Amino acid sequence: MSDSFTRRQFLNSVGATGGSAAVYQMSMALGLLPGSAQAVPFAKVETLGNSQRSVLILGAGIAGLVCAYELERAGFGVTILEASHRIGGRNLTIRSGDFVDEMGHPQTCQFDRHPNLYFNAGPARIPSHHHHLLYYCRTLGVELEMFVNDNKHAYVHDPRAFGGKPIKNREYVTDARGFMTELLAKAINKPDFEKPFSSEDTERVLEFLRSYGDLSPANNYEGSLRAGYKSNGMVIPGELKTPHEFTELLDSSFWRLRMHFTEGEDQCSPLMQAVGGMDNIVKALVRNIASRILTNAQVKRITLGETGVDVVYQHKGRHEKIRSDYCLNSIPKHLMAGIDNNLPKDYTTALASIGRGKLFKMGIQMRERFWEKENIYGGITWTEQNIEQLWYPSHGIHSEKGVMLGAYTFDAENSEFFARMTPEQRFEEVLKQGEKIHPDYRRYAQSAVSVPWHRMNHIMGCTAVWTPETRERWFKRLQQPEGRHYMIGDQMSFHPGWQEGAMSSAHWTLAHLNNRVRTELSGAVANA
Amino acid sequence: MRWIVFALGVSVSVPTQADEYNLTPTQFVYCTVCHGVELKGNKSVDAPKLNGLAQWYVLSQLQAFKSGWRGSHSFDLTGMEMKPMAVVLTDKQLAQAAAYVTSIPTHAAPATVHGDPIRGENLYSTCAVCHGPRAQGDEALHAPQLAGQSDWYLVRQLEKYQAGIRGSSPGDAWGTQMRSSALVLADKRAITDVVAYINTLQTAK
Numbered sequence: 001m002s003d004s005f006t007r008r009q010f011l012n013s014v015g016a017t018g019g020s021a022a023v024y025q026m027s028m029a030l031g032l033l034p035g036s037a038q039a040v041p042f043a044k045v046e047t048l049g050n051s052q053r054s055v056l057i058l059g060a061g062i063a064g065l066v067c068a069y070e071l072e073r074a075g076f077g078v079t080i081l082e083a084s085h086r087i088g089g090r091n092l093t094i095r096s097g098d099f100v101d102e103m104g105h106p107q108t109c110q111f112d113r114h115p116n117l118y119f120n121a122g123p124a125r126i127p128s129h130h131h132h133l134l135y136y137c138r139t140l141g142v143e144l145e146m147f148v149n150d151n152k153h154a155y156v157h158d159p160r161a162f163g164g165k166p167i168k169n170r171e172y173v174t175d176a177r178g179f180m181t182e183l184l185a186k187a188i189n190k191p192d193f194e195k196p197f198s199s200e201d202t203e204r205v206l207e208f209l210r211s212y213g214d215l216s217p218a219n220n221y222e223g224s225l226r227a228g229y230k231s232n233g234m235v236i237p238g239e240l241k242t243p244h245e246f247t248e249l250l251d252s253s254f255w256r257l258r259m260h261f262t263e264g265e266d267q268c269s270p271l272m273q274a275v276g277g278m279d280n281i282v283k284a285l286v287r288n289i290a291s292r293i294l295t296n297a298q299v300k301r302i303t304l305g306e307t308g309v310d311v312v313y314q315h316k317g318r319h320e321k322i323r324s325d326y327c328l329n330s331i332p333k334h335l336m337a338g339i340d341n342n343l344p345k346d347y348t349t350a351l352a353s354i355g356r357g358k359l360f361k362m363g364i365q366m367r368e369r370f371w372e373k374e375n376i377y378g379g380i381t382w383t384e385q386n387i388e389q390l391w392y393p394s395h396g397i398h399s400e401k402g403v404m405l406g407a408y409t410f411d412a413e414n415s416e417f418f419a420r421m422t423p424e425q426r427f428e429e430v431l432k433q434g435e436k437i438h439p440d441y442r443r444y445a446q447s448a449v450s451v452p453w454h455r456m457n458h459i460m461g462c463t464a465v466w467t468p469e470t471r472e473r474w475f476k477r478l479q480q481p482e483g484r485h486y487m488i489g490d491q492m493s494f495h496p497g498w499q500e501g502a503m504s505s506a507h508w509t510l511a512h513l514n515n516r517v518r519t520e521l522s523g524a525v526a527n528a
Numbered sequence: 529m530r531w532i533v534f535a536l537g538v539s540v541s542v543p544t545q546a547d548e549y550n551l552t553p554t555q556f557v558y559c560t561v562c563h564g565v566e567l568k569g570n571k572s573v574d575a576p577k578l579n580g581l582a583q584w585y586v587l588s589q590l591q592a593f594k595s596g597w598r599g600s601h602s603f604d605l606t607g608m609e610m611k612p613m614a615v616v617l618t619d620k621q622l623a624q625a626a627a628y629v630t631s632i633p634t635h636a637a638p639a640t641v642h643g644d645p646i647r648g649e650n651l652y653s654t655c656a657v658c659h660g661p662r663a664q665g666d667e668a669l670h671a672p673q674l675a676g677q678s679d680w681y682l683v684r685q686l687e688k689y690q691a692g693i694r695g696s697s698p699g700d701a702w703g704t705q706m707r708s709s710a711l712v713l714a715d716k717r718a719i720t721d722v723v724a725y726i727n728t729l730q731t732a733k
Contacts, residue, residue: 083561103558104612298557300549300565312549319549321542334572338564352572420608455609457558460573 061089119363151379178221181213355465463497648725
């Protein structure tokens with residue numbers, strides 16, 4: 001039997017002898033089916049009993065807080081040092097009066113004081129398969145509500161197409177599908193076409209295409225109700241919209257990435273958010289953590305020793321040295337080269353190999369929820385301008401005001417474009433671009449907060465940028481502990497920038513630490 | 529906050545020797561976020577070592593960033609990152625920042641640039657006219673100390689001078705002079721060679 005015998009071939013042979021039940025069970029055993037596909041299982045940290053162990057956690061973000069929560073329940077002595085003035089890391093919800101600690105541009109949020117008027121500057125979506133995150137929300141009583149990500153009634157905008165005018169998302173998607181399926185149907189339906197299918201299969205493929213693209217019985221795309229009526233359609237017959245020119249759809253770059261964005265596993269419906277702000281997850285964790293969390297505590301040196309880890313930090317005008325059995329470190333890897341340490345060369349090389357991502361978000365308080373009068377309730381308008389996205393809040397429907405997202409840039413150059421401006425210049429630029437989509441945009445805008453993540457004090461980057469090469473070369477090296485020191489956080493996951501990535505990394509580390517301490521303790525018993 | 533509990537498994541925190549690190553003034557903690565503990569620099573965020581620089585030079589560069597003749601060129605991506613940090617400071621704070629930087633003792637910078645120091649020594653003769661034979665700098669000529677500075681940063685600045693990203697602003701008379709000097713270095717190899725030579729000149733302060 002050759003080495004290239006694939007899992008699919010194996011399952012086929014299992015099926016041939018044992019039927020579908022055998023395939024199902026074997027798939028479960030191989031971890032191929034959902035349900036068994038939890039990449040990182042939940043770690044159970046066993047209680048220490050009469051033994052004692054101390055853990056120092058660097059960074060009070062999601063990963064650090066989850067580690068503290070689990071370890072203190074198992075009897076570990078836990079201390080958390082946090083360099084910034086606040087707890088939560090990049091889980092940041094900004095409300096009236098909040099201080100936004102941006103390098104060179106410190107801001108204070110001028111939103112009205114109202115429970116609906118907040119801005120999730122960090123994580124804002126909870127996918128329904130992020131099971132660590134949902135476990136903590138469930139266990140700690142964090143109330144969730146639905147979050148609209150995909151909204152076919154929101155707009156697609158590209159200055160290079162449709163005369164620079166926004167069109168409804170549903171028009172673009174429906175017309176694009178219609179034209180593509182018509183093209184395919186015609187290619188397949190030629191009598192002289194060398195067919196990969198039998199004629200019966202060909203008929204089924206054509207049926208599929210007619211259904212997928214809403215084609216006429218003659219396999220033509222003649223517009224579709226999916227794109228919406230031009231007028232009425234309730235008490236008098238509706239008139240279908242005229243389809244856009246296919247070449248014009250291609251002129252827009254919407255199809256390159258955005259059109260299929262919400263098909264992604266992490267982006268598809270349904271998604272959730274925490275009622276009242278994503279930082280309620282942080283608050284719930286902190287409420288349930290008894291361990292000491294020091295803010296404004298900046299680490300200056302990490303020294304790994306045989307029997308423990310020494311960390312020197314500055315806090316309240318003096319230097320302190322703390323010794324612990326273990327150190328779990330979520331300091332952004334690009335800041336580690338600025339902290340004294342005795343980590344080995346290959347480890348620091350690995351840390352330095354990971355790039356520093358750049359994301360920018362702006363939240364704007366709007367005096368009226370004008371988008372709801374345009375039939376938009378939640379979701380995203382995509383534009384090819386620098387602002388890239390507009391988000392309409394999913395909560396507070398039909399209330400007076402709302403905080404909408406005026407820009408969210410995935411492209412590093414777009415992020416730099418805004419980061420280099422003053423907050424006032426950014427606000428003006430975002431309004432200028434936003435009014436290309438909503439003509440009266442500026443009139444509604446009251447105040448803004450902007451967060452360039454690569455300029456946020458003590459953070460200086462979002463997200464960790466791994467390439468396939470650096471993943472291959474360094475990920476396992478950094479995932480494994482160096483002595484008694486572990487790197488943790490979303491940066492140490494395949495989901496950087498997601499709370500689930502941070503929690504999965506935390507649980508990987510907790511499981512490793514638990515095994516290690518068990519081994520130590522059983523050794524101690526054996527030696528006794 | 530301090531707590532001392534001598535039991536296994538409990539973190540023990542004790543005040544460290546006062547002379548091990550310098551306390552960072554609260555208003556300048558953010559300098560160390562990028563420039564690192566004791567301002568030793570952090571290449572991962574493009575922030576050079578600052579300790580060991582003369583106070584007059586630190587102050588002049590902070591003023592340069594604030595007034596805009598550094599960090600304004602549209603290709604000066606790292607300079608533009610520094611600029612708002614200086615703009616936000618008052619003149620008094622600029623002086624305090626310069627005093628803070630120079631209060632930190634000099635630490636040796638690790639050598640990261642590999643070139644031919646022998647070839648670099650010949651090339652350096654032009655530089656020595658202003659920066660001095662030991663690359664110790666000369667305030668009268670507005671020439672900063674180069675010895676002991678982050679070598680990757682020196683390379684980058686020479687490249688910026690050559691490309692006109694630095695030293696072509698109307699307010700930057702000394703930079704204009706430096707720019708023409710930098711153009712004496714013929715190619716990339718000449719830059720790394722001269723920096724490799726400067727690396728051999730670590731001066732004890």
